[in-house]
Amino acid sequence: MPERCLSRCVSHGLARLVTVAICWAAWSGPLAQSGEPLLRQIIDTQVQAAWQTAKLKSAPKADDATFLRRVYLDLVGTIPPQDETRAFLDDPDSLKRDKLIARLLDDPRFATNQATLWDLTLFSRQPPNPDVTRNRTLFREWLTAKFAKNEPLDRWVRALLLAEEDGSELFYAAYNNRPEDLTESFSRIFLGTQLQCARCHDHPYTDLKQQDFYGMAGFFVRLVVLDQGSTGSGEKQVKKYKIGEKGSGDVLFAGNMKDAKPGKKGEPVKPAFLRGGPLTEPPLPAGYKEPDIKTGTKSLPKPEFSRKEKLAEWATATANPYFARAAVNRVWGQFMGRGIVHPVDDFEADSKPALPGLLDALTQQFVAHQFDLKWFIGELVRSETYQLASTGPAKEALPKLYERARLRPLSAEEIIASLKTVSGDATQKTDGTTGEYFIRYFGEPTNGQGEFQGRLGEHLFLNNSENVRAFLRRKKGNLADTILTSTDPWDRRVDRMFLAVLTRLPSSAERDKFTAYLQSDPKPEPLVEEALWVLVNLSEFRFNH
Amino acid sequence: MSTSTCRPHEHLSRRALLKGALATTAGATVANWGGLFNTAAVAAEAKKHGKRCILLWMNGGASQIDTFDMKPGRSTAGPFREIKTKLPGYHICEYLPKLAQQVDKLGIIRSMRTQSPDHPDGIYHMHTCYKQSERVPHAELGAMIAKYLGQVDADLPSFVRMGPTGNAGSGYLGPSYEPFSIERGGKLPYFTSPYLPAANEARRNDLLRFMEAEHQKENGAGAYESHRVAKERAWRLLRAKELFDTTKDWPQHESLYGATEFGRSCFLARKLVEAGVPFVEVGQDNYDSHADNFVCHKANMQVLDPAWAGLLIDLERTGQLQDTLVVWMGEVGRTPTINNRAGRDHFIRGWTIVLAGGGVKGGVVYGSTDADGREVAENPVSEGDLFATIYTALGVNPRAKHFAGTRPIWATPEGAKPIKELLS
Structure with a gap:
């Protein structure tokens, strides 16, 4: 079965290689005259050509909220604070994504x-x-x-x-x-x-x-x-x-x-x-003696x-046949989920990558830009390919031809940073032990093939630990506290909770459900804490999607 | 992808589960937890189809010469005397009298010749049948059994570990197959006690389920599903956690297993496999007797003998022995030579491992060592052979293929062969 699979992949790969080469030739003509195309355009053109060949329908463009959360996590390692989310969603500027990227790339x-x-x-x-x-x-x-x-x-x-x-x-x-x-x-x-x-x-x-x-x-x-x-x-x-x-x-x-x-x-x-x-x-010099x-x-x-x-x-020489290719492939994998060669560090095994022309182009451009990582990352996240939605019925987390955005579990570090952002309380301590727990339970969430697996320990920790609870329960000035002290109607406060944790507004069904939940008992404090717990425990929160 | 051998949980249909649930609604023991939806059904199904395994792990490495491969009259013998067993002509140590009466259930391998002489590498090797130095993330025995014999719908974890056992990790199989580690005697670990009252817990969980159902409408990815399933498993485990509590039933079993923590752990292991947990590992400590080997071993055997014998008797009595493989081993054996501190050191040239129950022929002594126990005399058995035997006895394909990245890895290494003489 694996042998058969291999030969199938190889023949697919070859077929693709030929068509991509043709598309590449057809494409590079007219645009080359009107100046050098940007790397992001090269990426999109090549990826879209691969979809055509494979007769794939791509996902739509991700909405602003999804894009904001995704690029925030990918560039600065945390979800955005809710006021930034609200401002971004309300911003009518058609260039706001580009501006956000520029700002995050310069963020410490x-x-x-x-x-x-x-x-x-x-x-x-x-x-x-x-x-x-x-x-x-x-x-x-x-x-x-x-x-x-x-x-x-x-x-x-x-x-x-x-x-x-x-x-x-x-x-x-x-x-x-x-x-x-x-x-x-x-x-x-x-x-x-x-x-x-x-x-x-x-x-x-x-x-x-x-x-x-x-x-x-x-x-x-x-x-x-x-x-x-x-x-x-x-x-x-x-x-x-x-x-x-x-x-x-x-x-x-x-x-x-x-x-x-x-x-x-x-x-x-x-x-x-x-x-x-x-x-x-x-x-060795004659009579050399080792110190x-x-x-x-x-x-x-x-x-x-x-x-x-x-x-x-x-x-690290420009002429080294491995170095730049390995680097661009690794960084591509960081943002796109799957390396063009996959796994990203095994070029020998995956000797027939799905988009060989793209890997060449990325490598050439990276070298031509003097190994400028920030420029390279900026181009990746500005591509339409990166900005696709991840939704849909498909099972696979890492689509082979990037026709949807990938799902990536948040790292332990991202989870801690995001919980801090959620709580809005900069003084919230994560001491050594807490950090160790997060790394133990969220550190290595995949099997030998890089597929995500939920683990029992992760959920026992999320469900029952005071270490997680500390971010959610009421404390002066934190999110739970501001929700509880607010005089806004509950549906408005639900909106804030969603913006703070999921970086989006609730659907009307969700808003109704949460509004009812928060008023289901005369004592709102436990309810607010529970509702926040629910949001951080969602699979939607667990992944960069 | 892994090979597609048929797994027991695939036989376990929703309907069977529902039937089981109906059958247990009358069960009063779980009334406070709103009924264990799946436990009884899973247990019933496991009884029909499932093999289970209990690993008794002798942490530090037990001495073969002072237990099952005695060398009376030789300079390597030590002070312990032999006693007769149920098997004519086969004698074991005087401190294993109860086990001597169970030898007809045992398949004794006296010819283990292994490769990893120290604790960390030995623990890894004897849990995975691969060398630690390869630095491939191999999966340990319990993880493998959890994968192939575990049931996704079960309330209980598929791999439970108690006491000192070492740990090689679930490796390339992934975190779903990690053990649920509890303390000796069954005390549950951190994060198994809810901080909320049950009613709050229930309402917040319902809210979460609502949200997940909404999310699922637009998002079909398997990764989300895996997250949801693990969450449900964590909740189900807490509903089933009283199964780990032996306060009530231990007094009636104490005399059978011996009034020790290890005995109690063995009893809990029996309860857990009965409830459908496919793999339980129980550790006993203090075998690493570089000094005072005989003091250590005498004390250890007095704990081990009733516990192990009691476990076999209890499994037989509850009709589970034919489906439950009990493995007795540690990471190394101990030297025939007695050192100047009356100790025995680590030994891998010829030592003993014992199998019993499910899939294994009882009353068989396989392989032997030479007169002083310094080398294997006949039928050497490697780590891979042992694991191939265990997997075969449990109905798991010993050549099941998996991947770490692009590298193929098999459940046992190339050339490993199950010991036919031991398989029933």
Whole structure:
């Protein structure tokens, strides 16, 4: 069955490729004369061509309320406050979406949100070395500063791979003495290539050999993590590291893991760029002696020849065949749900993407714009494709040809931030324990194929925990309080509750139901809290839709 | 997508559930909770079709030589004596006297040869049958059974875990198959007590249902459905939570299982599988006897013996034994060599795991170790073979295929074979 499925997909893919190429040719003629098309137009043209080929009917354009909530969450990591929602909905300006996007891209939360996303990409919910990576404050601050000044993606990744700036060291530090694991993560995240198969045996479905894996590992094998002590204690403890590099040492390759025997050490392998030939390396100076590294060694002299520098240079070069493609595909996936290559970090497995011309165009444009991430994201969210509705009877959360908007579960961080926005009480504390609960119950909501699954623990937490309740129950100045102290008629107050939580006005049936509910007992306080609880527990709230 | 083996819950029709609900309306025990809509029906269906599994997890790793693979007269023997069992010629430890009378129900594997010698990797490996170092998010046994034998409509969770057992996670199967973890003896975890009075709880839940029904009119996506289903499951679980309370029925069972927390957990496990929970894992602690192995093991066995034997007797008495597989294992065995602290260390070259009940032949001793217990002498069994045996006994395809990203993963690794001699 999977084999059959595969061949079907491949033939579809080919057919699509041909038609897209034809459409592309037909399209690029007339527009090219009237100036360069914007990336958002390229996206829409190509996606719409794919719908035609597949005879798909697309969803309508998302209404203002849906768009506002979606783009707010995607760009700044929270739902909007209700007064902004009301203002946006009432604004007659035909350019209001565009203006909102411009404003959010310049919001400081755009930088923190991007830093959170990339931090999770690099470390995942289950970081490789929890002791080292538990508190990543310094690293996140370093990343946030990069996004705040919109440093081009290739530049900050180069800085990450050089690990010489204060705060940049943690990616390497997490893989102390584990060059093989680091190779896997680096290749997956920045090259979109999963090498882990080739760690133990030649890749079963591609040309990747074990030698390719160990060739890449050779770039990392000389890294040394140097402990710089820590500041603070308990939850606030931040550990600091420096990354040193030795001048000698090679990774050992012992052949197929199946035939591994205890004591069999293997042959040294020289570094080689993935499908890019071996690294040219000068011989070690005669009589070279490796500096002594002991516990407490704080720094190492820079080696005469740095493999790390060569890797950073190669990986982020414009000519690198993987880097820009992997990056645009990953960011596309962030906003569109499904990568053009999907999963976003597995180019080897999905070698026949549905919209190959689009991936090419995104990559070319991204490189032509000097890896400007903010520009790129701005173009994505300005496209008609991004601004489609997600509604309809279809079961699938991530439509293959983007004919509807995707459904994405909110992250634990987005849920906390959104609950804070709902409550409107900036003093509402989320201490370490609360944050941990949210991450435990909302952190990893998908199965191995990225499909959302509701979990029992999530709902027990939502239903019965005071940690969630604290955002909803009456407290001076919060949403429940303002609703209760308001003298407006109840239906108006229902409108406010909907705007605050769901970023939309209620339907008339919903308004009637809630208005009746809130007046069903002489004591309104419990009713208001319960009604707010209902709104934050809806599947509509759980997803960015 | 996963393979499409036929799952019991697919046999469980709405009509069967409704019938079951009608049949239980008279059940007085649940009156305060407005009736357990599904529990009785699910239990009845599970009894007809469903296999279940109880895993007794010996946390730290129990000693094979001091239990089921004794080496009398050898330097590795230790001080414990042998006693006769129901099986002529097969002897076990003197501190397992009640179990000796149940050996006709046991399938004893004395030839486990495994690969992960320490606790974290052993716990992972013996819960998933895959090496932890592969760093693929494998799914643990309970999650797999929850997926294939669980019932979406059940009030109770499909995977319940009690006490010290370690945890490998539901991995690629996803969070729907995570365990509901409770404390030893059945105490429920955080967030299982509503902070609202029942009436408020009921009215707010109705309001939520109204909203979800409105939303569903325009939104068909499976992700929304999954959210709604999990919400309903959380509510149903609370309605059914008195099943976890053994205050009333424990006194009559105490003498059978032994008056210990572990005994009580085993009794609760029996109750839960009877109510249709397909997988329950119960942990017993303190087996990691690097020092004073014999003191530890004597004390542990005095708790284990009545609890395990009592569980088998009770399952048989309630007509559930033929459908309930009881697995006894930990992450490692213990060294034949006794160290200078009278301890035994971790051992993976030849150790013992015991199966009983559903799908397994009783009174079978499979495999053996050499005279001192240092190596497997015949029929080595790997983690994959063990899991293939367990899955086969439970009617789950051991080669069920799943995906982590684009990578295919099977329920057991290539080459794993069920032990035919143990399967009934």
